[in-house]
Amino acid sequence: xxxxxxxxxxxxxxxxxxxxxxxxxxxxxxxxxxxxxxxxxxxxxxxxxxxxxxxxxxxxxxxxxxxxxxxxxxxxxxxxxxxxxxxxxxxxxxxxxxxxxxxxxxxxxxxxxxxxxxxxxxxxxxxxxxxxxxxxxxxxxxxxxxxxxxxxxxxxxxxxxxxxxxxxxxxxx
Amino acid sequence: xxxxxxxxxxxxxxxxxxxxxxxxxxxxxxxxxxxxxxxxxxxxxxxxxxxxxxxxxxxxxxxxxxxxxxxxxxxxxxxxxxxxxxxxxxxxxxxxxxxxxxxxxxxxxxx
Numbered sequence: 001x002x003x004x005x006x007x008x009x010x011x012x013x014x015x016x017x018x019x020x021x022x023x024x025x026x027x028x029x030x031x032x033x034x035x036x037x038x039x040x041x042x043x044x045x046x047x048x049x050x051x052x053x054x055x056x057x058x059x060x061x062x063x064x065x066x067x068x069x070x071x072x073x074x075x076x077x078x079x080x081x082x083x084x085x086x087x088x089x090x091x092x093x094x095x096x097x098x099x100x101x102x103x104x105x106x107x108x109x110x111x112x113x114x115x116x117x118x119x120x121x122x123x124x125x126x127x128x129x130x131x132x133x134x135x136x137x138x139x140x141x142x143x144x145x146x147x148x149x150x151x152x153x154x155x156x157x158x159x160x161x162x163x164x165x166x167x168x169x170x171x172x173x
Numbered sequence: 174x175x176x177x178x179x180x181x182x183x184x185x186x187x188x189x190x191x192x193x194x195x196x197x198x199x200x201x202x203x204x205x206x207x208x209x210x211x212x213x214x215x216x217x218x219x220x221x222x223x224x225x226x227x228x229x230x231x232x233x234x235x236x237x238x239x240x241x242x243x244x245x246x247x248x249x250x251x252x253x254x255x256x257x258x259x260x261x262x263x264x265x266x267x268x269x270x271x272x273x274x275x276x277x278x279x280x281x282x283x284x
Contacts, residue, residue: 061283061284064180065187068184069184069187072187072211072214073191075207075214076195076206076208077203077207081202081203081204089198090190090191090194091190091191092183092190093186093239093241093243094183094187096243096245128243129190130239130242130250137201144201144203
């Protein structure tokens with residue numbers, strides 16, 4: 001995996017003094033933003049499917065703005081970080097709070113990942129521009145750290161319900 | 174495809190934030206290359222905006238950290254002034270770009 005894990009862990013500037021544990025990530029997930037089996041077969045469709053969830057659950061008002069932001073982010077380089085994981089992310093004026101939507105794909109989706117492996121775990125992380133508590137980057141960093149661990153990825157792949165998903169993060173600590 | 178002028182303004186601000194965040198996201202370890210693509214996208218978005226709106230956005234951006242701010246519970250979250258009722262109605266209808274009467278920032282309604 002291309003992600004440089006050690007830098008994230010020790011970078012106070014990125015953590016903004018926020019000490020975050022894996023279990024703290026649970027507060028950014030929501031049962032309504034969890035899809036155990038994504039219908040989408042492509043990267044674009046998966047971003048759309050998860051963005052639809054944000055709209056349906058009133059996290060955002062319109063899908064277009066968020067999709068535009070996520071697609072622009074992908075032009076910088078794929079958020080498919082390897083080992084079957086993608087973490088599309090970004091700050092958007094359309095979001096009021098840091099929120100994560102999570103979807104799993106049974107067959108995997110071509111996300112143009114760094115290792116070319118099909119993606120089965122997709123976390124979409126949205127954050128507002130203001131984010132006064134500086135949680136966005138620590139959340140993103142911690143998520144990357146959790147999915148770096150093979151055992152965690154396997155547990156995430158096995159999680160069929162939202163409760164099981166939360167249990168994975170609780171158990172990591 | 175974004176058509177409304179307000180949506181274009183929001184997309185422009187999101188792009189500016191993304192450009193600003195590039196180094197931080199890169200340090201977390203994400204693959205981030207081709208900053209020039211974002212500059213190109215920014216130019217394309219700006220061309221779609223009416224000139225007065227683009228000028229207003231750039232002027233506000235110089236003055237404040239964010240040119241576009243949310244409205245929550247009828248308050249501008251830039252200056253915390255209550256937004257007049259007639260503007261709330263127009264803002265929710267999404268038919269016009271509305272500036273806060275207190276601070277001048279562009280207002281964005283979440284609901």
